Amino acid sequence: MGDAEASLRRTPVQRRSRQRVEALMAAAEGEFARVGFDGAGTTGIAARAGCSVGSLYQFFPHKGALLEAVVRRHGAELDRVAASALDAAGPGPAAVHRALSEGVLDYASRAPAVRALLCPTFASPVHAEAAAGLQQAMARRLAAAFGGAGVDPDRCAAAAAVYVESLAGLLARAVDAEGGRDPVYGRELAAVLGAYADALAR
Structure with missing residues (x-):
């Protein structure tokens, strides 16, 4: 537990x-x-x-x-997923993007309810605050990874926040409520976030 x-x-x-x-x-x-x-x-x-x-x-x-318990569990798991993915990422922002997005998509396939925790469909102050906490924790790790991948230090924090918020928002399209991955939306998610990662490299 x-x-x-x-x-x-x-x-x-x-x-x-x-x-x-x-x-x-x-x-x-x-x-x-x-x-x-x-x-x-x-x-x-x-x-x-x-x-x-x-x-x-x-x-x-x-x-x-109950919400706190669920968020604690998934927050800890997402942190482990992000840490493992980013530690294994190759050089450059594009490699960081691929590692993190695939790690999160794989985790969402195993635990599809995390989609609603990261980006709630039915927003309420309590639920939105929980989602923001999960996103911020992931963004802090990503900002450090972007810094190590050569992204302008002045952009790392904001770029990581934009990336994670975008990934969270698109997650419900790429993974359904039963954990099935949609190849079409998965491809488009990769294209959108990959283009952003490429722009950061420049």
Whole structure:
């Protein structure tokens, strides 16, 4: 469970309790992706997880704690994905772009709900703030990678923010709600962000 445990009312010890927490988090991800944070309700999340609202409140004091747990988990995973991809990137902004975009697309295929966390369709202040935090963390890593790839130091921070916001916005087109990758939109995403990376090299 890792990073998500900080959001729990109590830490599950028994296997059954851990499975219930996992089911609740998966259900919350699905509801946040489907109707947004404001539209999701604890009753619907509990029903989707196959348990009672009382069971939900045993582990999560409120809906915000569920969002926080989901964001913590995906934030940590995205950070690992970004770090691994950028460490393995070849020289130049184009190589940095390819490594990061492929890493994020692969992760979104395995965990499609991350699309709605990075760029919520049904924006609310709480959900938008969570998305901004995830984007900013990724952009900080990317800015450092751009700097190492020869991008003008004065442009690195802004360029990384623009790149990550664009990638987040296009992600829902390139990966569907079940994790399937759309080759057409994937190609166009690569073309758009690749052109931007090429411009940074100049």
